[in-house]
Amino acid sequence: MACLVALMTTLVWAAAAGSGFQLISLQAKTYTSSSSFPAASPELVINHKTNQLSLNTAGNVHITLLAGPKSNMMSFRVDELTNPEIRIAKGSRLTLNIVNVDDDMQHDFSITTPPPPYPAEAAAGAIVTPKLLPYKGRRYSGAVLILQAAAVGTAYYICSVPGHAHAGMYGKITILP
Numbered sequence: 001m002a003c004l005v006a007l008m009t010t011l012v013w014a015a016a017a018g019s020g021f022q023l024i025s026l027q028a029k030t031y032t033s034s035s036s037f038p039a040a041s042p043e044l045v046i047n048h049k050t051n052q053l054s055l056n057t058a059g060n061v062h063i064t065l066l067a068g069p070k071s072n073m074m075s076f077r078v079d080e081l082t083n084p085e086i087r088i089a090k091g092s093r094l095t096l097n098i099v100n101v102d103d104d105m106q107h108d109f110s111i112t113t114p115p116p117p118y119p120a121e122a123a124a125g126a127i128v129t130p131k132l133l134p135y136k137g138r139r140y141s142g143a144v145l146i147l148q149a150a151a152v153g154t155a156y157y158i159c160s161v162p163g164h165a166h167a168g169m170y171g172k173i174t175i176l177p
Contacts, residue, residue: 019111019155020175021126025146032107034137038097051084058091068102074167078093083171090175092149099142100132109159124160149175
């Protein structure tokens with residue numbers, strides 16, 4: 001059994017390595033109020049003109065992405081940005097808090113390497129959250145991903161629920177040297 005777990009862990013890490021990330025942790029999370037959503041790292045630079053979040057030196061980065069906001073249900077939202085490009089330095093530890101704020105659709109969050117455009121049946125990457133249930137009865141469904149930016153390059157984050165990435169629910173992650 002221990003050998004099987006070690007083999008599965010190695011395969012997941014090897015698959016995730018193609019995206020430039022090493023998966024440290026994936027946890028399910030629920031929130032009872034939007035006021036309890038975690039705050040973004042204060043050192044993150046938010047650029048509204050270029051639709052980017054960035055931290056150019058290696059460090060710990062915390063970002064909360066809202067999946068399915070009412071203003072555009074087929075998007076991820078961070079602060080006032082829709083599907084922003086996330087730019088971080090190699091060696092950074094990235095904590096992503098993904099929260100489904102949509103009240104009638106499930107969403108997920110996946111990191112993949114193929115760029116857009118995406119077909120109606122976009123495949124999830126090696127790093128993917130479980131399906132996040134719609135907001136119901138004061139309960140937000142979420143997940144916390146902790147990743148290590150292990151290699152310089154570009155990856156993409158998508159919602160792999162059929163039709164969602166195709167409809168524009170995706171963004172770019174750039175790992176800088």
